[in-house]
Amino acid sequence: MKINHLGLMLLVLLPLNPVRAMGMLSIDPVAEHVAVSNISADEKIAWELNEVLKPLADGSGSVVRPQVKAGMVKLLGSSPSRDTVRHLLEVAANVPGVREVRSEILIRPI
Numbered sequence: 001m002k003i004n005h006l007g008l009m010l011l012v013l014l015p016l017n018p019v020r021a022m023g024m025l026s027i028d029p030v031a032e033h034v035a036v037s038n039i040s041a042d043e044k045i046a047w048e049l050n051e052v053l054k055p056l057a058d059g060s061g062s063v064v065r066p067q068v069k070a071g072m073v074k075l076l077g078s079s080p081s082r083d084t085v086r087h088l089l090e091v092a093a094n095v096p097g098v099r100e101v102r103s104e105i106l107i108r109p110i
Helices: 005-013 016-021 029-039 041-060 082-093
Strands: 063-069 072-079 100-107
Touching: 029 041, 041 063, 041 072, 041 082, 072 082
Parallel strands: 072 100
Antiparallel strands: 063 072
16 A cells, blocks of 8 residues: 555644644744844834834824934934924833934925
8 A cells, every 4th residue: 555645744734723723822922022032122112113103103194214222212204394293202202211312304394
């Protein structure tokens, strides 16, 4: 009797499918923590800045990109108003880990 290698592989993999379908496989929280902890403090700050600034920028017609080095933040981009820039700077200054915020956001006419 000749055994097909593909058939044998399918037999080996079949028991895993019901487990996956039932949602019993999960990501190891320790491995997930290790992956997150390998991110530098500046990368974490930049990620958080993107999370809080993007909705504000999108809603105001601004385009903002943060740069972070040693907790010092530089906001680059453009905005239609000074009030919006002030608000973006204020929000950025309140992100944990931010030591200083500088603006290089250009005010563009509407």
